[in-house]
Amino acid sequence: MYNDISFITLFKSVEYVKKYLYERYKEAGFSSPKELAFQNSYSFVYYIELGQSYFEQGKKAPLSIKPVLFFYGLSHWLKGALLTIDPNYPATTQVLAHGVSTRKRKKQGYRFLTDEIKIQKEGFYPYVSKSLFNIKELTGEKYKMRHLIMSIPELAFLIEKFEGESILIQVNKVQNKVYAPLSLLKKMKITPRRFELMIKEKTNTIVQCIEKEENLIISYSGNNDKNNFPLYYNLNDKKYYLPSVPHLYLKIPEILSHFLLLYNLSMICRYETEWWGELLYSFSSNDRPYIQSFLDCTERKTPYLMESLFKAK
Known part of the structure; x- marks a missing residue:
């Protein structure tokens, strides 16, 4: 806490x-x-x-x-x-x-x-x-x-309990790279290129995506606390998450x-x-x-x- x-x-x-x-x-x-x-x-x-x-x-x-x-x-x-x-x-x-x-x-x-x-x-x-x-x-x-x-990632459990919907996928963050499972794209039914375009369209943030083995490697520039890349940090479990539903990629x-x-x-x-x-x-x-x-x-x-x-x- x-x-x-x-x-x-x-x-x-x-x-x-x-x-x-x-x-x-x-x-x-x-x-x-x-x-x-x-x-x-x-x-x-x-x-x-x-x-x-x-x-x-x-x-x-x-x-x-x-x-x-x-x-x-x-x-x-x-x-x-x-x-x-x-x-x-x-x-x-x-x-x-x-x-x-x-x-x-x-x-x-x-x-x-x-x-x-x-x-x-x-x-x-x-x-x-x-x-x-x-x-x-x-x-x-x-x-x-x-x-x-x-x-707000700490509240995702409520959506899962009340609505039966899993809305976040755990990822790993290393400096300005995010390593996400390919299941993220599969759940949203989009390609890496479409994911890049969606991020730019919805958040005005430019990212680059590369598929490598079972991971999607997402690179972004700048400090995540100063840009709008929707990488959510959960204080409860000290882990990072990305939304697995497009409408949660907010501009803010x-x-x-x-x-x-x-x-x-x-x-x-x-x-x-x-x-x-x-x-x-x-x-x-x-x-x-x-x-x-x-x-x-x-x-x-x-x-x-x-x-x-x-x-x-």
Whole structure:
């Protein structure tokens, strides 16, 4: 189980943060990086500190309000990450709005897993996607909660238990190469060349695939924490996985799946009181175990993903 949040320990020191930001700004080619680092060091520390406060309270809070606390905790950490690449953040009020939307009123018979979230043209989420992960042209795209849940490897067991579907295949990662069994292609009924094209089309990541004996060797460039190659790391078993179904090759990295799920859940528990109460206390559907398992997972996984993101910079 991952409990280490060493990036928070380091970022409690303003002196360390000044050096950290200076290196980031200097590497990015900003003029006067030393002055910018001095100017932003306290804001950065406060973003990280507030994020930790929200998360620590979220761990202690009842399930009914956990989503709100975790959502604001992750939002503050992402704001800190933005400050490492944009010394003027927030430059306009446009980047402060959420940048995503859900159905305002839930219909009768509403199920969380079938709900969708829509990406707007401007706001915090599209700005994070573009600035931190170089993901563009997301306006109008929709993500189903089911697909976001399925993109978190620690939750794959729920899909297998409730729906009888195996959605991930274990792979081995050695530097920038992934060794996957050929059964991955057989299950998706595609060729290595079609797999390459699918990855490029769905995630904007260029990979090269070679069949060798019983393995598919997938090579990609860059740091996996900074690109969108959907290589999922499971904190529970310390192993890597690739999706065995095409619709899980999302454009977005896992940390943004956590953000979107937390956003929707935080809106539901604040504004859909009747449905949220029924979910918590009636135990009438599979929605509750999915949601509770996700919140248990994000409590541990979000700090890990954020630390990986800060280290990748």
